[in-house]
Amino acid sequence: MPTQNKDTSWERIQSGVKEAEKLITQRDYNSALIKCRQTLEFMVKQLAARAHIQEDGDLKSMIDELYQNRWISKTTCEHYHTIRMAGNKAVHEGYNNAYDATQAHHMLSQEVYSFSNDYSNALKGVRSRKSSSAGNSRSRKRSSGRQQEPLGAATILKLLIPILCVILLILIIRMIKPAPDAANSTLAPAPTETYEETQAAEPAPQETAAVYKTTTVLNVRSEPSTDSTVLGKLSSGAVVEYIESAGTDWAKILYNGQEAYVASQYLTTE
Numbered sequence: 001m002p003t004q005n006k007d008t009s010w011e012r013i014q015s016g017v018k019e020a021e022k023l024i025t026q027r028d029y030n031s032a033l034i035k036c037r038q039t040l041e042f043m044v045k046q047l048a049a050r051a052h053i054q055e056d057g058d059l060k061s062m063i064d065e066l067y068q069n070r071w072i073s074k075t076t077c078e079h080y081h082t083i084r085m086a087g088n089k090a091v092h093e094g095y096n097n098a099y100d101a102t103q104a105h106h107m108l109s110q111e112v113y114s115f116s117n118d119y120s121n122a123l124k125g126v127r128s129r130k131s132s133s134a135g136n137s138r139s140r141k142r143s144s145g146r147q148q149e150p151l152g153a154a155t156i157l158k159l160l161i162p163i164l165c166v167i168l169l170i171l172i173i174r175m176i177k178p179a180p181d182a183a184n185s186t187l188a189p190a191p192t193e194t195y196e197e198t199q200a201a202e203p204a205p206q207e208t209a210a211v212y213k214t215t216t217v218l219n220v221r222s223e224p225s226t227d228s229t230v231l232g233k234l235s236s237g238a239v240v241e242y243i244e245s246a247g248t249d250w251a252k253i254l255y256n257g258q259e260a261y262v263a264s265q266y267l268t269t270e
Helices: 002-025 029-050 059-068 074-093 098-124 130-148 153-176 193-199
Strands: 212-213 218-221 230-232 237-244 249-254 258-263 266-269
Touching: 002 098, 029 074, 029 098, 059 074, 098 237, 193 258, 193 266, 230 258
Parallel strands: none
Antiparallel strands: 212 237, 212 266, 218 230, 218 258, 237 249, 249 258
């Protein structure tokens, strides 16, 4: 029976992801956001049950408790909250935004595979390996710090004596050695003009500019904000005339002869 329940849960989650994708293609972004939140809530309750966390609390509390007890990673926690908040706006405010619906579906698709691993770990009572490894790393650093002891004055003196002897020897050699006769000194030949001309003639290596493409259907906006005007859309796999980065989440591009902005996380380079 446990195996059958697990298979049924997995099928329900996959079905929720597919339904959200179908709603996006139908441009029903409000229903897509709600479906993403419903699927997320089911996933979180499955994890909470296996991690022996209270399931009757609100979704935000369950997500935070899963992260605090290291059942999910920090990135997963952030994605869960993003999907949750967008879904809440869709339920209570009738929110119907194409970009947020696409982003919520993209994050949900990513986290479904992480959920499979986290769910299996919860069955075994094993917390997130990322959090555990970070804790072990901090523990090793603290242990390493306790093992180090300050050097004593005698040890420092032993290290300085050979260095001082070498410096003193160099000074004595310079004082005893006579200065070279300027008249007899031989100047090194200057480099020939032919060599310099050859060096100047060599072409500088050229750098190949990166080609930016979209990984999904993207809204093109007038400003780096989801509240700004939508100037148009770019299809998946479209080549983008990239100008520069516009913060952590946006990229400035050239669109129809004018500057515009798209979400940088959905751009890839070749």
